[in-house]
Amino acid sequence: MARVVIRNLNKSYNEVHAVKGVNLEIRDREFMVLVGPSGCGKTTTLRMVAGLESITSGDIVIGETVVNELPPMDRDIAMVFQNYALYPHMSVYDNMAFGLKMRKFARPEIDRRVREAADILGIENLLNRKPRQLSGGQRQRVALGRAIVRHPQVFLFDEPLSNLDAKLRVQMRVELKKIHDRLGTTAIYVTHDQIEAMTLGDRVVVMKDGVVQQVGEPLDLYNEPANRFVAGFLGSPAMNFATVALTDVAGATHALGEGLQLALPPQIGERLRSHIGQQVTLGIRPEDLRVESGEAANGLSFGAVVEVVERLGSEILLDVKVGSGTMVAAVEPTVQAKVRDHLRLALNPERLHFFDCRSEAAI
Amino acid sequence: MIEGAKWRRWVYFYIPLGIFIVWLLFPFYWMLVTSVRPDRELYRPWMAPNYAPFWTTHPTLVHIIDLLTQTLFIRWMANTLFIAIVSTLISLFCGLLAGYALSRLKFPFAGMLGTGIFITYLVPQTLLFIPLANIIRNFNLGDTPWALILTYPTFLIPFCTWLLMGYFKAIPRELEECARIDGATRWKAMLYVIFPIAVPGILSAGIFAFTLSWNEFIYALVFLSSAHEKTVSVGVTSELVRGDVFYWGQLMAGALLGSIPVAFIYSFFVEYYVAGLTGSVKG
Numbered sequence A: 001m002a003r004v005v006i007r008n009l010n011k012s013y014n015e016v017h018a019v020k021g022v023n024l025e026i027r028d029r030e031f032m033v034l035v036g037p038s039g040c041g042k043t044t045t046l047r048m049v050a051g052l053e054s055i056t057s058g059d060i061v062i063g064e065t066v067v068n069e070l071p072p073m074d075r076d077i078a079m080v081f082q083n084y085a086l087y088p089h090m091s092v093y094d095n096m097a098f099g100l101k102m103r104k105f106a107r108p109e110i111d112r113r114v115r116e117a118a119d120i121l122g123i124e125n126l127l128n129r130k131p132r133q134l135s136g137g138q139r140q141r142v143a144l145g146r147a148i149v150r151h152p153q154v155f156l157f158d159e160p161l162s163n164l165d166a167k168l169r170v171q172m173r174v175e176l177k178k179i180h181d182r183l184g185t186t187a188i189y190v191t192h193d194q195i196e197a198m199t200l201g202d203r204v205v206v207m208k209d210g211v212v213q214q215v216g217e218p219l220d221l222y223n224e225p226a227n228r229f230v231a232g233f234l235g236s237p238a239m240n241f242a243t244v245a246l247t248d249v250a251g252a253t254h255a256l257g258e259g260l261q262l263a264l265p266p267q268i269g270e271r272l273r274s275h276i277g278q279q280v281t282l283g284i285r286p287e288d289l290r291v292e293s294g295e296a297a298n299g300l301s302f303g304a305v306v307e308v309v310e311r312l313g314s315e316i317l318l319d320v321k322v323g324s325g326t327m328v329a330a331v332e333p334t335v336q337a338k339v340r341d342h343l344r345l346a347l348n349p350e351r352l353h354f355f356d357c358r359s360e361a362a363i
Numbered sequence B: 001m002i003e004g005a006k007w008r009r010w011v012y013f014y015i016p017l018g019i020f021i022v023w024l025l026f027p028f029y030w031m032l033v034t035s036v037r038p039d040r041e042l043y044r045p046w047m048a049p050n051y052a053p054f055w056t057t058h059p060t061l062v063h064i065i066d067l068l069t070q071t072l073f074i075r076w077m078a079n080t081l082f083i084a085i086v087s088t089l090i091s092l093f094c095g096l097l098a099g100y101a102l103s104r105l106k107f108p109f110a111g112m113l114g115t116g117i118f119i120t121y122l123v124p125q126t127l128l129f130i131p132l133a134n135i136i137r138n139f140n141l142g143d144t145p146w147a148l149i150l151t152y153p154t155f156l157i158p159f160c161t162w163l164l165m166g167y168f169k170a171i172p173r174e175l176e177e178c179a180r181i182d183g184a185t186r187w188k189a190m191l192y193v194i195f196p197i198a199v200p201g202i203l204s205a206g207i208f209a210f211t212l213s214w215n216e217f218i219y220a221l222v223f224l225s226s227a228h229e230k231t232v233s234v235g236v237t238s239e240l241v242r243g244d245v246f247y248w249g250q251l252m253a254g255a256l257l258g259s260i261p262v263a264f265i266y267s268f269f270v271e272y273y274v275a276g277l278t279g280s281v282k283g
């Protein structure tokens, strides 16, 4: 168990600058999730921590040691790969024992650890099988087991659940969380699935184009995204964005946009003061919209035309047209709405997000 | 399998396959029949009455016994076996290391080197034997098995390297990376993870190399001269064709016995061999 510190980490492949000046501190026993769209440099970062990829510049510290030049075997880490990478010619038992054998553990100790890990993962009855005789979920467990038996300082996961079907993924996600709680090993977990990131991570790092956008606890990221990218990336359905102009009407700040005319309460107007007279991006989460009967008193509602109704059971997603733009509203399942209905949608001013149009940073 | 009516299966599958098999196996059948056919039938004109060209009514083992007792055939078999095994082992060893390096290690000109090795394989032996003969003479290796053991790898190593390189490339890189994280050095990862997975590829490279050196003719013809040093392919054709007299019975018996080891090896390893050629690694 150890903390991992990444300082000013860069990686270039010839002309591609894949990882740009990443700074991170992963605390001891923490489950840190790296999330971002495809090609944003998550895997590259993880592989540099593992020692599988050379570092262009910067430092990686595991525990108290700078590991920049250490080969993977000396870093005391274990990695779980997306395609499991089980040794096809070895039984499940030997797959799990391999790392210990290489490190010259005594036979009884190997046996004890393999059986302990198999017990944690519920794969005791599979120990004699070959990987090709296992289902996807079972292979995933074996791959986890192979990491667990080593008792490493750090677990590295590269999209370990992405080859599983949706149901199994949810199940393994829960299990992974339990295992981490039980073992308490520091973990770095790469995924492009924001739900996985939100549910698994003690903290989450959002990356884009090789740059860290924001680091924080999942709900902090969700509620207070640092920029438009993070806001749009986390949450499903994604946040609605609209461009609005901020104006000052008799001391009150108003946001005017396509089909929107919102009178903002004073404390929010205060926050936006420096942007009065400018265009900004307004962000509204789908669940922060609700259907309003009649005109809302505080001037925080707008007219919309229903285009699509998606009934998910626990909620209804309304795709609505606002002015010439579209928005998604997640409303209660009791709402009666039909296509082409004219509605009024009300919003909670506390839950509005504003982003600078040019820098995209949150205001 | 072909779906549908029975006749379709016959027309599109069994009949073409049957023709193909007959076509392939006929020479072997001919070899067998000729080697057990008595001389008086062998040298009878094709159109003579009562002549059965495709079988014999009086099979005899005379030719085979003659071949084994009156000629150096057994000695030739031993020579060929020794040469083929040693040159295959040498080539396989070099091919394994070279194939691994070319497919996995990053070093300057790796790609060019790979192509270069392939090109050497394309140089025809019929040209290469002339300079090689010179080299063999300078090293005083003429008329010894070593002349062949050392020259066969010139085409076997490129061949093994290419076959194995392709095979190694098909093995997911993560397996090796995982082994290295698990605490294996590059050597150990190669030994315990990559090579065991590549067994089908290694076997098929070995079988191929063995067959190529077993059947090799021109180097053997040029570099060996005394009768007791010869290999089967050269011994049979040079010692059993005297002037314009062809000892057909013994020739065919020699060819038949000479192909048994190769046929044996193929049938023994056929599964690995097919897996090796189609390059399937199951995770």
Ligand SMILES: Nc1ncnc2c1ncn2[C@@H]1O[C@H](COP(=O)(O)OP(=O)(O)OP(=O)(O)O)[C@@H](O)[C@H]1O
Residues within 6 Å of the ligand: A013, A016, A018, A036, A037, A038, A039, A040, A041, A042, A043, A044, A045, A192
């Ligand atoms: N070996 C390589 N050579 C050149 N460019 C590379 C190499 N590996 C990755 N890249 C580039 O580096 C960038 C980051 O790749 P990386 O694999 O880290 O993305 P990722 O975030 O893991 O994406 P994904 O979610 O698709 O796995 C990409 O633009 C990719 O094209």
Ligand SMILES: [Mg+2]
Residues within 6 Å of the ligand: A042, A043, A044
């Ligand atoms: Mg990746």
